[in-house]
Amino acid sequence: MKDFRIFLLFFVFCILISSCKKDEDISYPTIVFSAPGGNQTFNVLSSINIRANISDDSKISIIEVNLVDENLIPVLSSVSISPNTSNYDLNIDYSISNITLKSGTYFVHIYAADEFGNNKHKYLQISLNAIPKKFKFVTLVNYVNSNTIGAIKIDSLNNIVNLFSAVSDYSASESNCNSQQLLVAGKIFGDLNAFGFNTNQYCWTEPVVSSPPFAYFTNMKRIGENIYVSFFEGDIRAFNSSGAQVESVNPIAGMYPMKVIQFGNYLLVDYYFKAAPNYFNLVLFTFSTFSISQQLQTDMQIVDFFEKDNENVYVFGNTAGQAEFKRYNVQNNALSTVINLPVGKMNSVTQISSDDFLIAHETGVFLYSISTNLFTNVIPLTNAKKIKFEELNSEIYIAEPHKLSKYNYPGFGLINSINITDSILDLHLIYNKN
Numbered sequence: 001m002k003d004f005r006i007f008l009l010f011f012v013f014c015i016l017i018s019s020c021k022k023d024e025d026i027s028y029p030t031i032v033f034s035a036p037g038g039n040q041t042f043n044v045l046s047s048i049n050i051r052a053n054i055s056d057d058s059k060i061s062i063i064e065v066n067l068v069d070e071n072l073i074p075v076l077s078s079v080s081i082s083p084n085t086s087n088y089d090l091n092i093d094y095s096i097s098n099i100t101l102k103s104g105t106y107f108v109h110i111y112a113a114d115e116f117g118n119n120k121h122k123y124l125q126i127s128l129n130a131i132p133k134k135f136k137f138v139t140l141v142n143y144v145n146s147n148t149i150g151a152i153k154i155d156s157l158n159n160i161v162n163l164f165s166a167v168s169d170y171s172a173s174e175s176n177c178n179s180q181q182l183l184v185a186g187k188i189f190g191d192l193n194a195f196g197f198n199t200n201q202y203c204w205t206e207p208v209v210s211s212p213p214f215a216y217f218t219n220m221k222r223i224g225e226n227i228y229v230s231f232f233e234g235d236i237r238a239f240n241s242s243g244a245q246v247e248s249v250n251p252i253a254g255m256y257p258m259k260v261i262q263f264g265n266y267l268l269v270d271y272y273f274k275a276a277p278n279y280f281n282l283v284l285f286t287f288s289t290f291s292i293s294q295q296l297q298t299d300m301q302i303v304d305f306f307e308k309d310n311e312n313v314y315v316f317g318n319t320a321g322q323a324e325f326k327r328y329n330v331q332n333n334a335l336s337t338v339i340n341l342p343v344g345k346m347n348s349v350t351q352i353s354s355d356d357f358l359i360a361h362e363t364g365v366f367l368y369s370i371s372t373n374l375f376t377n378v379i380p381l382t383n384a385k386k387i388k389f390e391e392l393n394s395e396i397y398i399a400e401p402h403k404l405s406k407y408n409y410p411g412f413g414l415i416n417s418i419n420i421t422d423s424i425l426d427l428h429l430i431y432n433k434n
Contacts, residue, residue, distance in 0.1 A: 029056040029112040031122035036108070041127040044101045047093045048108065048126070055087045056114045064111040065094060068123075072109070075101060096128065099433045100178055103130040134432045135392045139163070139182055140404065141173045142422035149190065150422060151182060153197075153430070154404065158418050164195055164202075172219045174227055175428040179203075179241035182428065183227055185217035192217055192229065194243060197430065204243025222434075223262045230257040236269065249290045255281060259302045262287055264310030266330065270302040278320075284330065294333045300324055304349045306357070314338070316349045316359070323361055325368070339368065339375060350389045350396075352409070358396065360384035365398065378412045386427040399427040 035051040042048055048067075054060055066078040076098055081090070090110070106128055113119035138154045150165040163182070168190025174183045181203055185192040192206040206229070208216045219230040226238040226246055234251025249257075255271040262268075267285040282296040299319050306314040313328045315335060323346035326335045341361070348360040355370040358378075365379035365387065379398070386399040395415065396407040401424060405417040 026116075026118065027057045028118045029054055029060060029114055029120045031110050031112055031120055033108075033110075033122065033124050036124070036126060039125055039127065041129060042096060043129045044096050044131045045099060047095045050090065050092050050094050050108055050110075052090045052110055052122075053087070054083070054090060054110070054112045056112075056118075057086065059084050059086055059115045060088055060112055061115045062111075062113050063088065063090060065090070065092065066109050067094070067096070068107050068109045070105050070107075072107070072123075074109075075106065099131050101128055101130060103128060131432065133392065135390055136430045136432060138397060138404065139175065139428040139430055140399065140420065140424050141170070141182075141184055141426040141428075142420065143170065143425050144422050149184060149186070149425070151184065151195065152420075154418065158416065160418075163197075163200070164193075166190065166193060168193075170425055171215060171217045173426045173428070174220045174222050175430060176222050176225070176227065176241060177431045177434045178225060180430075181241060182430075183220060185220055185229065187215045187217060188212055190217075192220075194241075203241070204239075206239065206243065218256055219258045219260075221260045223260070228260050230260065230269075232256045236260065247290070249285065252281075252283065252292075259305060261305035261307065261313060263307040263313055264330075266293070268305065268313055268328065270305075282328065282335075284333070294330075296328075296333050296335065298335060300326070300335070303346050306349075306351050308354075314357075316346060316357075318345050321345050323359070325357075325359075338370070339373065341375075342366070342377075347385050348387045350387045352389050358387055358389060360387040360398070365396075379407065385424065388427050388429050390429050392431075397427060397429065399424040 032053045035049055054063055060083045063081040064078045066074050067076045068074050079092060107123040107125055110122045140152050142150045144150045147167055148165055149168045149170050151163040153161050153163055168186040169188055171185045171187035180197040182195045186208050189210045191208050194203045196203040215232040218232050221228050226240055228236055228238045230236050234256050236249035236257050237245050238247035240246050255273055257269050257271050259270040265287050267287045269283045271281040271283055273279050280298050284293045286293055300317045302317040304316050308314055311330045315326045315328050317324055323341040325338045325341055327338050328335050342363060344362040346359055346361055350358050357368050359366045364377045364382055365384055366375060367378045368375045383400045384398045388397045394409045396409055398405045402420050403417055406415040408415055
């Protein structure tokens with residue numbers, strides 16, 4: 001009798017366990033692609049028609065569709081669907097909207113999960129053709145009067161279009177071709193405004209905190225997709241194309257930042273001493289953490305930085321009004337002279353190749369080639385304040401106070417010039433992408 005009771009209890013236990021397992025759904029969704037075809041090729045800025053059947057023994061709670069790279073990292077935003085049915089036929093046109101995507105192998109990724117949390121990932125390989133980089137127009141930031149800054153654009157036919165004017169003074173400007181924005185910052189009383197070329201209006205604004213006679217904004221630089229803005233208060237803040245602050249570098253007592261450059265895993269910043277305006281400090285940060293790695297005091301006022309490699313940066317500037325071209329080395333934490341420049345001040349620099357630079361000097365425009373160590377005055381007696389090299393058409397743009405000139409390269413022949421009513425503060429070349 002006792003054995004019978006034990007058997008009965010065991011039998012009931014097994015039935016209960018079996019019943020519980022039937023209540024728990026441990027099956028995974030099934031995903032079957034029907035489009036696109038495997039290894040099919042698409043152009044960036046087109047769309048992909050994605051069709052698939054997703055089924056499960058229970059209700060499907062969520063389906064997510066996106067595009068990932070070869071490392072399975074998403075490169076576009078996901079499309080989310082909540083079917084709440086056990087069988088769903090997916091059919092969407094998925095836009096390849098990121099103009100910066102490069103040619104190569106990618107994967108259409110579908111993720112599905114049922115109401116019990118059982119989930120499945122499915123990948124389908126495709127190829128993308130990148131959008132070629134194209135030059136669009138020149139933008140000038142101009143001084144209108146003591147209370148107004150303006151911006152214009154000039155197309156290939158020298159047509160001038162007024163973009164905007166703002167009640168502002170001026171500290172710096174920068175462009176972001178991926179977001180099609182021109183950013184212009186005041187100094188003491190002007191805001192930082194991001195103007196959209198596609199919308200012809202401001203996209204976002206970072207208000208100035210005016211405290212005369214001290215500046216608020218001091219400089220800015222695009223690094224990747226973000227704009228790094230230097231503040232007189234001492235900090236550096238990075239803003240994305242929507243105007244949201246995404247990163248920051250803490251202030252250093254007694255100094256304020258100006259020029260910045262990111263190279264390798266470093267951020268090199270040119271700081272000014274507030275109490276000693278003729279002395280400067282190069283501060284090297286670890287880019288991933290913004291922790292200070294090392295510092296170097298100098299009397300060189302930086303005009304611009306250019307990356308040489310992961311451990312070296314070319315540094316252009318002036319010391320007591322004399323132009324200098326040096327190289328900063330991380331390992332030695334030192335500046336060394338690359339070449340002695342002619343007597344006089346440097347105004348602007350542009351890079352033509354890894355070895356070649358054009359230097360806008362007060363006595364002319366000089367071409368310097370590192371590989372040959374040749375230094376040549378290619379456009380003498382010009383009053384160049386800003387210089388930019390347009391890489392796709394091999395043309396040089398030079399801004400004088402009231403004139404914009406275009407030269408060919410490497411011949412340095414004048415193509416055309418256009419007179420500008422207002423005084424030119426800065427020059428930007430706008431492409432369809434960075």
